[in-house]
Amino acid sequence: QSVLTQPPSASGTPGQRVTISCSGSSSNIGSHYLYWYQQFPGTAPKLLIYSNNQRPSGVPDRFSGSKSGTSASLAISGLRSEDEADYFCAAWDDSLSGVVFGGGTKLTVL
Amino acid sequence: QVQLQESGPGVVKPSETLSLTCTLSGSFISTHYWSWIRQPPGKGLEWIGCFHSSGRTKCNSSLKSRVTTTVDTSKNQFFLRVTSVTAADTAVYYCARGNREDIFDYWGQGILVTVSS
Numbered sequence: 001q002s003v004l005t006q007p008p009s010a011s012g013t014p015g016q017r018v019t020i021s022c023s024g025s026s027s028n029i030g031s032h033y034l035y036w037y038q039q040f041p042g043t044a045p046k047l048l049i050y051s052n053n054q055r056p057s058g059v060p061d062r063f064s065g066s067k068s069g070t071s072a073s074l075a076i077s078g079l080r081s082e083d084e085a086d087y088f089c090a091a092w093d094d095s096l097s098g099v100v101f102g103g104g105t106k107l108t109v110l
Numbered sequence: 111q112v113q114l115q116e117s118g119p120g121v122v123k124p125s126e127t128l129s130l131t132c133t134l135s136g137s138f139i140s141t142h143y144w145s146w147i148r149q150p151p152g153k154g155l156e157w158i159g160c161f162h163s164s165g166r167t168k169c170n171s172s173l174k175s176r177v178t179t180t181v182d183t184s185k186n187q188f189f190l191r192v193t194s195v196t197a198a199d200t201a202v203y204y205c206a207r208g209n210r211e212d213i214f215d216y217w218g219q220g221i222l223v224t225v226s227s
Contacts, residue, residue: 002154035213037155044204044217045155056215088155092212098170099145099157099212 003028004089004102011108017077020105022089023070028100030070032092036063039086039104048087049074076107084109112136114205114218121224122199128192128223132205137216139163139183143208146179146190148201149220156201158190160211168211195225 005023012018022034036049047056049065052072062083064075076083089102118130132144145160159169161179169177173192181188192199202222206214 033212037214044220045214046217047213047215050213050215090155090157090212096171098159098168101155101157103154 002103003093003096003100004091006087006089006102006105008103009106009108011110012076012079013110014079014081016079017075018079018107019076020074020087020089020107022072022074022102024072024091024100025070027095028070028091028093029067029072031094034065034067034072035090036065036074037088037090039088045088079109081109083107112207112216114207114216116203116205116218116221118203118221118223120222121226122195123227124196124225125194128190128195128199128225130190130203130205130221130223132188132190132218134186134188134207137207139181139186139188143211144179144181144188145206145208145211145214147204147206147214147217149204150198150201151222158192158203160208161188162211166211197225199223200225 033051037045038048039045052067053065088104093100113135115133140163146158161167176193178191202220204220205218207216
């Protein structure tokens with residue numbers, strides 16, 4: 001059971017806008033930055049969004065992050081087949097004094 | 111170009127100690143935070159712990175009694191030891207870098223460690 005809650009799956013068709021949610025509590029998302037990681041099968045995760053809504057260099061602006069209270073969302077617009085991957089949210093947790101991850105969301109492009 | 115590379119045995123016997131090395135290039139151990147993260151096959155990510163060269167170390171409370179992280183700055187390497195392993199410790203282990211203790215901006219490719227007799 002992960003500390004941060006994500007839907008196990010999401011899907012969309014090419015060109016569509018998809019959102020993935022991440023729910024936590026006041027000890028993590030509510031008081032710390034939220035991060036998103038993208039992982040393709042057999043490869044290491046890659047930082048996709050940092051500090052709630054910032055994109056590292058090289059990440060397309062089709063990816064955007066937002067946070068409100070104890071929840072956050074990752075939005076992918078103009079969905080492409082190459083976006084099919086697992087997406088994980090993460091944040092520091094004061095109660096556990098460590099980083100906690102969501103269980104991950106498998107995005108399928110139909 | 112920052113690169114991290116995990117190395118170590120791919121199989122460890124139950125009750126023994128898992129030891130991994132992360133070798134860094136393109137960056138220095140003396141800067142940034144350095145973390146270990148693992149992922150059981152087909153499952154999600156679990157943060158193991160991190161340290162900074164200043165001596166600041168933090169560790170997942172559920173693993174704290176079994177985990178040790180050390181560093182050799184002269185070799186630009188850092189290490190993970192997990193004692194008394196069980197099948198539940200079978201996972202892909204990643205080392206990662208961050209400029210804060212809660213972010214991982216560079217990752218190693220990962221190494222699968224299987225606990226099996």
